[in-house]
Amino acid sequence: MTDEKSLVSGFDTSAAEPRLDEGGVLGSIGRTGASRRQFIKGVIASGAVVSSAGYVFGGLGGCSMEQPAGGAAAGGVERLISLMVNGETRRVDVLPFETLAMTLRYKLGLTGTKLGCDRAECGACTVLLDGVSTYSCSTLTHTVRNKAIRTVEGLEGPNGELHPVQQAMIDELGPQCGFCTPGQVMSAVGLLETNPNPTRDEVRHALSGNLCRCGAYDHYLNSVMRAARA
Numbered sequence: 688m689t690d691e692k693s694l695v696s697g698f699d700t701s702a703a704e705p706r707l708d709e710g711g712v713l714g715s716i717g718r719t720g721a722s723r724r725q726f727i728k729g730v731i732a733s734g735a736v737v738s739s740a741g742y743v744f745g746g747l748g749g750c751s752m753e754q755p756a757g758g759a760a761a762g763g764v765e766r767l768i769s770l771m772v773n774g775e776t777r778r779v780d781v782l783p784f785e786t787l788a789m790t791l792r793y794k795l796g797l798t799g800t801k802l803g804c805d806r807a808e809c810g811a812c813t814v815l816l817d818g819v820s821t822y823s824c825s826t827l828t829h830t831v832r833n834k835a836i837r838t839v840e841g842l843e844g845p846n847g848e849l850h851p852v853q854q855a856m857i858d859e860l861g862p863q864c865g866f867c868t869p870g871q872v873m874s875a876v877g878l879l880e881t882n883p884n885p886t887r888d889e890v891r892h893a894l895s896g897n898l899c900r901c902g903a904y905d906h907y908l909n910s911v912m913r914a915a916r917a
């Protein structure tokens with residue numbers, strides 16, 4: 688019976704099966720007394736850990752958060768630039784290949800913009816650039832210095848009230864886990880500002896770049912149609 692320790696390490700040192708005694712990694716595992724089967728289990732376990740780490744830290748692919756003193760990093764040197772975010776000028780140090788999602792979330796503290804895939808597949812990171820819905824995970828920050836950037840935080844009314852699209856999504860029970868919601872909201876706002884009376888198909892098309900793992904698509908469609916009627 689595998690004990691708790693072997694579940695963590697991936698192999699049981701008490702087993703009597705043939706041992707691996709080659710050099711390198713195999714050798715070091717062999718010296719611990721691991722069997723072939725236990726070694727394979729260990730590799731699978733460590734592979735799972737690597738995969739999980741890739742998922743957790745995948746969102747950091749847009750820039751290195753570890754930099755030596757002076758701002759130099761593997762991707763280059765940061766440069767101080769001005770961005771127009773939600774109607775305000777924000778000064779921020781940006782690496783040459785830093786994505787807008789990284790800048791917004793980790794340097795400007797605008798965490799309403801989510802990072803899902805970090806590779807232009809899910810739409811969680813959608814923001815408006817000059818009114819056009821755009822994946823911020825696939826947009827270099829240096830390329831948007833002359834654009835008006837709007838994030839979900841920028842939709843708040845003067846007295847803290849929700850944007851009509853946000854209110855409609857609440858009314859129609861759009862958000863389930865809510866992870867995709869800011870992206871859905873920004874795509875919907877971008878649509879309604881250019882087309883205030885869209886057909887259901889036009890809404891469907893506008894939101895087609897926003898994946899919802901909870902499958903709440905009809906709720907989001909109903910929400911945008913409701914907001915258009917408001």
Ligand code: FES
Nearest residue numbers: 803804805810824
């Ligand atoms: S995080 Fe940008 S498209 Fe998925």
Ligand code: FES
Nearest residue numbers: 863864899900901
């Ligand atoms: S509400 Fe959960 S991913 Fe869309």
